[in-house]
Amino acid sequence: MRLVIARCSVDYAGKLSAHLPSATRLLLVKADGSVSIHADDRAYKPLNWMSPPCTLKVGDDGVWTVVNKAGEQLIITIEEVLHDSSHELGIDPGLIKDGVEAHLQELLADRMEVLGAGWTLIRREYMTAIGPVDILCRDAEGVTVAVELKRRGDIDGVEQLTRYLELLNRDPHLAPVKGVFAAQEIKPQARVLATDRGIGCVVLDYDAMRGIEDDKLRLF
CATH class of the missing domain: 3.40.1350.10 (Trna Endonuclease; Chain: A, domain 1)
Structure with a gap:
C-alpha cells in the first residue's frame, strides 16, 4: 500500500463530473490497483475513488491520471507532497468473529x-x-x-x-x-x-x- 499526504485538487470525469478544490488530503493506492482520496473526517469513507481494475499514470507535471475499464478518469493534480511511503501489508487473514x-x-x-x-x-x-x-x-x-x-x-x-x-x-x-x-x-x-x-x-x-x-x- 502506498500512502501519500499531499496538497492537491481532484477532478472526476465520467458519467458525472466532480471537482475537489485544492486542500491537503490522504491518497491511498492499494495493491489491488484502487485509488482513493480521503479527508480528515468522514470516518472510512473517501471523498472520491476509483475501484479496480484501473490504471494509474503519474506524469512529470505531478498529475496522477487514474483510468478504469469504462474510460472514466480520476485526475489528481499534486501541488505539494508532505509524505510518501509504501508498505507491504501481506495477505490479510480476514475478519475473525468474536x-x-x-x-x-x-x-x-x-x-x-x-x-x-x-x-x-x-x-x-x-x-x-x-x-x-x-x-x-x-x-x-x-x-x-x-x-x-x-x-x-x-x-x-x-x-x-x-x-x-x-x-x-x-x-x-x-x-x-x-x-x-x-x-x-x-x-x-x-x-x-x-x-x-x-x-x-x-x-x-x-x-x-x-x-x-x-x-x-x-x-x-
Whole structure:
C-alpha cells in the first residue's frame, strides 16, 4: 500500500463530473490497483475513488491520471507532497468473529427452527469468491436461503449480505436464493434497507437459544 499526504485538487470525469478544490488530503493506492482520496473526517469513507481494475499514470507535471475499464478518469493534480511511503501489508487473514457471533452461528445451525418450521441446514460458512456466508439453508418450501449473522445488525451487514446474494443467485444450482439478516439487535436503518431489498430480518435471543431462562419478573 502506498500512502501519500499531499496538497492537491481532484477532478472526476465520467458519467458525472466532480471537482475537489485544492486542500491537503490522504491518497491511498492499494495493491489491488484502487485509488482513493480521503479527508480528515468522514470516518472510512473517501471523498472520491476509483475501484479496480484501473490504471494509474503519474506524469512529470505531478498529475496522477487514474483510468478504469469504462474510460472514466480520476485526475489528481499534486501541488505539494508532505509524505510518501509504501508498505507491504501481506495477505490479510480476514475478519475473525468474536465469541458471541461465532456461538450464535453454531447455535442457529443446530436450531434451524428459530428461523421457521421445516427449515434445514445446508452448510455453515458456505464459501464464495468474496467470503463465507454464515449459514446456507433451505426454508420449508425448499428455497435456498443465505443467512448473515451479527451481534448488532447495521447497514454494513445488509450490504454484505446483498453482495453474497448477488453472487449466489448466479449459480443455477442454488438460485433463487433469498436472504435473512439475523442479529441480536437490528438498527432501524438496517431493517428499512433490508426490507427494501427483499431481505428478511430476524432478531435472535442469545440467552433463549442457549437455554437460559429469563430471570425477569413476569405476571403469568
